[in-house]
Amino acid sequence: MRLLPIDRSNRPLTALSGASTSRVLNLAAIALANSDNPEHGAQPFFTSPILNSAILLKHRVRSDEGYMFAGTRSVATKIIVPFAITDLKAGGRSLFVQQRGYHDSLRELGNYAGKPMDRDLQMLSTIDALPSLDPFLLREHLRGYGIQAADCYFAISKGDREQMHAYVQAEIRKLTALASTDGGHASAARMAEALLSSEVGERLEPLRLTLALEPDDFREGVFSWRGFLYYKWSMERTWPAVIGVLKSIRATQPSGAVDSETRNFLKDSQQKIVERVRDAGLKVQKILKVYDEAYDDLVRNGTPRTFRDFLLSAPHLFVDLGEKMGVISHIVSFWRYRFPEDKIATVDGEELSAIFRDFNSSFSASADGMFG
Numbered sequence: 447m448r449l450l451p452i453d454r455s456n457r458p459l460t461a462l463s464g465a466s467t468s469r470v471l472n473l474a475a476i477a478l479a480n481s482d483n484p485e486h487g488a489q490p491f492f493t494s495p496i497l498n499s500a501i502l503l504k505h506r507v508r509s510d511e512g513y514m515f516a517g518t519r520s521v522a523t524k525i526i527v528p529f530a531i532t533d534l535k536a537g538g539r540s541l542f543v544q545q546r547g548y549h550d551s552l553r554e555l556g557n558y559a560g561k562p563m564d565r566d567l568q569m570l571s572t573i574d575a576l577p578s579l580d581p582f583l584l585r586e587h588l589r590g591y592g593i594q595a596a597d598c599y600f601a602i603s604k605g606d607r608e609q610m611h612a613y614v615q616a617e618i619r620k621l622t623a624l625a626s627t628d629g630g631h632a633s634a635a636r637m638a639e640a641l642l643s644s645e646v647g648e649r650l651e652p653l654r655l656t657l658a659l660e661p662d663d664f665r666e667g668v669f670s671w672r673g674f675l676y677y678k679w680s681m682e683r684t685w686p687a688v689i690g691v692l693k694s695i696r697a698t699q700p701s702g703a704v705d706s707e708t709r710n711f712l713k714d715s716q717q718k719i720v721e722r723v724r725d726a727g728l729k730v731q732k733i734l735k736v737y738d739e740a741y742d743d744l745v746r747n748g749t750p751r752t753f754r755d756f757l758l759s760a761p762h763l764f765v766d767l768g769e770k771m772g773v774i775s776h777i778v779s780f781w782r783y784r785f786p787e788d789k790i791a792t793v794d795g796e797e798l799s800a801i802f803r804d805f806n807s808s809f810s811a812s813a814d815g816m817f818g
Contacts, residue, residue, distance in 0.1 A: 468580040468680075468775055471502040471573075474531040476599055485596035492566045494556035501526040504579060504776075505542070506783060514545045520804040521776065523574040527555055543574040569593060576769075577776050577808055580680075582673035583768025586761055597669075602676065607642050613679045614638040620745045641672055657754045667757030674737040674760065677767055680775075681730055688727065688774060691781045692720050698785070700795035708795045715802035722809045723777060726770040733767045773808045780804075 473491055477499045480486035492498045505524040512518065522545075528538040541551045552570075553563060572587055573579070581600035588595065602610070618641070619634035640649040646665045654664040696716050704712075740756035743749065784801070785791040793801075 468578045468772065469504045469779070471579045471584070473497075473599070474499045474501055474528055476601070478531060480596075480598045483596070483598055486598055489594055489596040491595045491599045492556070492569060493561070494558060494563075494566055496527055497525065497556045497566060499528070499531050501528065501538075502573065502579065506780060511542075514542060516544075516546065518800065520780070520800065523570065525552075525555070525570075543570050565593070576772065578768065578772030580676070580768060580772065582669075582676060582764050583772060585669075586764040586768070589761075590765070597665075600669075602642060602672070606676075610642060610676065610679050611638055613682075614641060614675050617675060617678075617741075620741075641668065641675070657750045657757070659754060659757070663758060666761065667754075670757050670760035670764075673764055674734065677730070677771055678734055678737070680771060681727075681734065684771075684775060684778060685727065687778050687782070688723060690787070691778050692723060694785060694791070695719055695781065698791050698793070698798065700798045701792055702794050704795040708799060712795065712798060712802065715799075715806060719777070719802060719805050722806070723774060726774055726809070730767060730770050730774075733763055736763065776808060777805050 476491075477486070490498050492500075503524050503526070505522050507515070507519050507522050515522070523543040524540055525543065526538050526540045539555060541548070541555055545551070549563075549567075552567070556563070556566065568591060569588070572591055572593070573584070576583060576587060578584075581602060585595075585600045615634050615638040618637045622633040622637060636649060637653075640647060646668050650664075650668065654661070657664065657667070659667055698716075700708075700712065737756065737760070740753045744753040780801070785793075
């Protein structure tokens, strides 16, 4: 394991202090926010208390880090254990999932001291296989493996929650306008806040009664609703950037001498990536349409049955939806990280081939069911 120096060569841990996003799972921040929540300790994310206060992130493997893995990887899951979760400036220790000597390093880092590691190893293996750490995709995959953790571990980040509020409020206003005299503005704001909260409280009780759902089913249903709103918002926010990235991928050519086999591979890969991203986008829109139709039926006809049935059956759609959104997000973020818009793209044939292989393998893994 290695010490994380806080200098220009590493992203300071303080930059992750409030983050829990599609690329970062901040268990340290969750632990601080839920110190008085009995469910946090009763249903922990990791059995190791040390790992349960760690920060996990999807990390772009740098050229000087490749030796740490048995095979070639462009993205890895990094575990960072802060020395003090209340003072991230102090730094911490880190390790990659599946790096060389992984099991021994994890045993030391998590301080298992002879205690079983099986559940945490399975948890980390599942997380490592996912293209994204967004809370909805993560929760459904873990449930698929029979791994339960408290709801507080799957809350939307504060930043995303703030950005989503206006979007969710506009969506909810369609429903609340039916039963209010102010066009539903005030009630929509309150309901949006309740929907984005990590807990299902009394403010949503009238909706539970309207949908005739038992408390546990309603809690699951609200999580599903929140998830679809999250993915709708993410798609609308991400897709404009996708178009620019696809144009850049198609136009990028390697520098220096390239043999004919590599050139043909790059040309074929460019076409496949563009087609696969577009296909994934269309499938995302198709899944989101299932939600739109169920919600529109509730709003237009005032009958809750269709939407109730949707909420009860929605969780299984998260896996397909989340994986496709995760792959699209990975391609956009990685490409823009490596090839910023304001700079001329310079890359040799070997590196470009590796990037394209990674992008295409992301789709292949999803299609072959490697993610569950």
